Amino acid sequence: xETYLVTSDRLIFKRGDIVTAKDLQxxxxxxxxxxxxxxxxxxxKSAKTKDTETETEKxx
Amino acid sequence: xxxxYLSNPALTINSVNLTDQATxxxxxxxxxxxxxxxFGDDGRLFGGAAVTSLQNNTFEVTLYQxxxxxxxxxxxxxxxxxxxxxxxxxxxxxxxxxSATSPLFTLQDCYLESxxxxxxxxxxxxxxxxxxxxxTLTKAVS
Numbered sequence: 001x002e003t004y005l006v007t008s009d010r011l012i013f014k015r016g017d018i019v020t021a022k023d024l025q026x027x028x029x030x031x032x033x034x035x036x037x038x039x040x041x042x043x044x045k046s047a048k049t050k051d052t053e054t055e056t057e058k059x060x
Numbered sequence: 061x062x063x064x065y066l067s068n069p070a071l072t073i074n075s076v077n078l079t080d081q082a083t084x085x086x087x088x089x090x091x092x093x094x095x096x097x098x099f100g101d102d103g104r105l106f107g108g109a110a111v112t113s114l115q116n117n118t119f120e121v122t123l124y125q126x127x128x129x130x131x132x133x134x135x136x137x138x139x140x141x142x143x144x145x146x147x148x149x150x151x152x153x154x155x156x157x158x159s160a161t162s163p164l165f166t167l168q169d170c171y172l173e174s175x176x177x178x179x180x181x182x183x184x185x186x187x188x189x190x191x192x193x194x195x196t197l198t199k200a201v202s
Contacts, residue, residue: 008076008130010076010077010078010130010131010135011072011075011076011077012072012075012077012155012156024075026144026145026168026169027074027075027144027145028074028138028139028142028144030138031074031135031138031139032074032075032076034134034138035076035129035130035134035135035138036129036130036134037075037076037130
């Protein structure tokens with residue numbers, strides 16, 4: 001489920017709260033984003049490690 | 061004394077609290093009047109023992125116009141032509157924790173047909189009057 005960071009003092013939620021689409025039922029979420037009230041949260045993917053030694057061996 | 065002196069109401073439009081911009085609010089709760097008069101009745105009758113007609117509600121609100129970020133214009137402009145939800149209570153506390161003496165009225169899926177982004181006269185504060193129509197009204201007391 002998508003989550004949003006509250007970036008305004010005009011919502012029933014506090015600034016800084018994380019809310020879900022379920023919390024914003026029957027509300028036009030895109031307009032809240034456009035109006036600067038909430039911001040979509042981007043899920044950070046874990047960094048992948050790269051085995052450079054193996055790749056170097058393959059070059060030979 | 062139970063008469064209401066409306067001094068500190070609160071409202072949200074599309075979940076945005078615009079209480080500090082509002083100067084009047086009128087919520088009209090309507091069930092369309094359907095005639096059920098039949099032969100043998102002594103007078104005209106409307107409706108029945110249970111409500112079977114459609115709600116036809118309206119909510120009229122007057123707001124000060126404000127073009128700053130996250131305020132009146134930023135909230136209202138995009139709502140024209142679509143459905144949204146209105147919440148209104150006689151007190152600010154009623155928005156978060158409704159009670160019998162401070163009920164929360166929610167008008168869900170109401171429609172805003174028009175908006176006047178510019179409504180100003182020389183030397184006067186700019187205000188806008190919005191009329192939301194339709195939707196389903198519920199009243200929460202807890």
